[in-house]
Amino acid sequence: MDSEFSDGEGFGIEVILRDTEEEKGPCCPHGPTLLFEKQGGGETQGRRFYACSACRDRKDCSFFQWEDEKVSQARLLAREKENQSKQPPFSHQEYCSRFQEFVSLPLDRRRFCQECQLLLLPNEWSAHATHRALGDDITVARLRRPSLLLRPLENKKSNAQYLFADRSCHFLLDLLAGLGFGKLLCVGTPRLHELVKIRNQEAGNKALKSLLLDIDFRYAQFYGEEEFCHYNMFNHHFFNPERAEAVFKAFLSEEGPEKVVMVTDPPFGGLVKPLAHSFSRISDAWKTLQTSESCSQEMPMVWIFPYFFESRILQCLPSFSMLDYQVDYDNHPLYKHGKTGRRQSPVRLFTNLCPRSVVLPESEGYRFCSLCERFVSSGNQHCPICNACTSKDGRGWRHCTLCNKCVKPSWLHCAVCGHCALPDHPCGRSQTGCFTCSSLKHKHRACPHSGKRREDRGHTAGRRPGANLSKHTANRVAAKKGKPSPHTSKARKVT
Ligand SMILES: C[S@@+](CC[C@H](N)C(=O)[O-])C[C@H]1O[C@@H](n2cnc3c(N)ncnc32)[C@H](O)[C@@H]1O
Numbered sequence: 001m002d003s004e005f006s007d008g009e010g011f012g013i014e015v016i017l018r019d020t021e022e023e024k025g026p027c028c029p030h031g032p033t034l035l036f037e038k039q040g041g042g043e044t045q046g047r048r049f050y051a052c053s054a055c056r057d058r059k060d061c062s063f064f065q066w067e068d069e070k071v072s073q074a075r076l077l078a079r080e081k082e083n084q085s086k087q088p089p090f091s092h093q094e095y096c097s098r099f100q101e102f103v104s105l106p107l108d109r110r111r112f113c114q115e116c117q118l119l120l121l122p123n124e125w126s127a128h129a130t131h132r133a134l135g136d137d138i139t140v141a142r143l144r145r146p147s148l149l150l151r152p153l154e155n156k157k158s159n160a161q162y163l164f165a166d167r168s169c170h171f172l173l174d175l176l177a178g179l180g181f182g183k184l185l186c187v188g189t190p191r192l193h194e195l196v197k198i199r200n201q202e203a204g205n206k207a208l209k210s211l212l213l214d215i216d217f218r219y220a221q222f223y224g225e226e227e228f229c230h231y232n233m234f235n236h237h238f239f240n241p242e243r244a245e246a247v248f249k250a251f252l253s254e255e256g257p258e259k260v261v262m263v264t265d266p267p268f269g270g271l272v273k274p275l276a277h278s279f280s281r282i283s284d285a286w287k288t289l290q291t292s293e294s295c296s297q298e299m300p301m302v303w304i305f306p307y308f309f310e311s312r313i314l315q316c317l318p319s320f321s322m323l324d325y326q327v328d329y330d331n332h333p334l335y336k337h338g339k340t341g342r343r344q345s346p347v348r349l350f351t352n353l354c355p356r357s358v359v360l361p362e363s364e365g366y367r368f369c370s371l372c373e374r375f376v377s378s379g380n381q382h383c384p385i386c387n388a389c390t391s392k393d394g395r396g397w398r399h400c401t402l403c404n405k406c407v408k409p410s411w412l413h414c415a416v417c418g419h420c421a422l423p424d425h426p427c428g429r430s431q432t433g434c435f436t437c438s439s440l441k442h443k444h445r446a447c448p449h450s451g452k453r454r455e456d457r458g459h460t461a462g463r464r465p466g467a468n469l470s471k472h473t474a475n476r477v478a479a480k481k482g483k484p485s486p487h488t489s490k491a492r493k494v495t
Pocket residue numbers: 054153158159160161162163164187188189190191192193213214215216231232233234265266267268
């Protein structure tokens with residue numbers, strides 16, 4: 001196992017996942033916290049602590065507790081109060097009745113407060129008098145596109161809300177409908193969810209059902225309880241468990257003719273291991289609801305994430321494979337087509353669907369490789385030595401016989417480092433050895449001087465032999481007083 005991220009001081013932080021109710025961490029406003037363990041050297045080596053599952057920045061959620069810390073009754077009460085105060089201002093039911101009232105108003109009585117991101121009822125106008133508001137033209141058509149009305153969340157560290165370009169949305173919907181799925185479990189894909197409904201109204205399309213699970217509760221204003229659940233995908237937590245879990249289970253059960261597929265597009269800074277763990281729990285819930293013949297299978301899933309997470313995702317979910325399709329976003333400065341964006345998005349589909357069945361559009365330059373039995377980017381050449389179409393970024397990669405693998409076209413083999421790298425790489429420095437004893441002969445995991453070996457702890461997902469774990473994981477800001485805190489993921493420079 002490799003650490004999921006580092007603390008900015010070169011020490012790794014491992015997430016320790018546990019399943020049972022009793023082992024659930026204490027709660028922050030985002031549900032049960034996750035247990036982390038500091039690896040490597042230093043005073044706090046091996047010490048475990050609880051921190052927020054969803055927020056990468058202490059500014060967004062400051063929860064911190066050592067695993068063995070005694071918490072006073074007064075602090076528990078204060079924490080409970082704080083958690084309550086961070087919940088949405090209205091219950092989902094209240095949001096629904098507000099929506100009914102809102103749509104019954106004439107157009108000139110409809111307002112949306114841009115500062116509070118709230119559909120306003122006339123008796124609330126005065127309280128928002130100094131706020132910027134949209135008015136007069138909040139038509140039914142606009143209410144059907146909440147992702148255009150709401151301001152995308154812009155928290156760079158935890159939750160930048162990058163919305164699919166129409167092209168990618170339509171590709172996904174056509175693909176999944178074409179594969180015979182009738183129900184979409186949209187986990188963190190609000191735009192896909194809204195386009196399902198719009199697509200259903202267009203003539204000739206078979207109606208799809210969709211359930212959105214997202215931490216962004218602003219969407220509760222627009223969708224009924226059967227269509228949206230306030231949910232945290234890093235700890236598989238429903239904020240309103242009694243109601244939402246029933247909705248979730250009813251959606252997953254396939255008693256009707258419709259087959260269900262999950263589509264998720266988590267924030268890119270998110271930790272892979274807890275995400276994979278939540279998706280496995282979704283799949284387990286699906287399995288328990290299936291009839292006998294399908295119960296040995298996994299729930300069909302599509303996880304949208306940058307390609308450089310490939311080894312980490314496949315390590316957690318070995319039945320998945322990465323496909324070449326490049327997902328585009330409307331509001332991402334880099335990952336969109338057009339004048340300002342780079343043409344090549346690094347975001348891909350990871351799926352347990354049969355790769356052969358995922359037909360990628362020829363009009364966008366994809367072709368079928370009969371040796372790999374999957375669709376690949378036109379620039380992705382089949383390497384006879386690797387016996388695979390090896391490019392990850394769509395450019396033609398070349399085989400290096402010394403590294404015995406294909407590498408990016410811009411890389412050259414460096415004799416000093418002993419592997420291929422960019423011509424201006426920090427030469428020699430990639431040989432970071434063990435940070436416990438500084439030896440270059442082994443990594444800290446295998447350090448004979450470290451009392452604690454960690455292979456036997458934490459999540460049980462096995463590492464695939466030879467999996468090449470990327471070190472792109474996140475850097476963390478070292479916390480005050482030696483307290484480690486959850487990481488912040490840095491945007492990876494793509495070369
Ligand atoms: C990168 S955006 C993906 C949006 C998607 N491309 C679309 O167009 O529908 C990430 C989404 O995940 C949601 N999200 C972020 N953190 C989450 C969490 N902890 N649990 C559930 N959803 C979360 C965000 O609100 C956002 O909708």
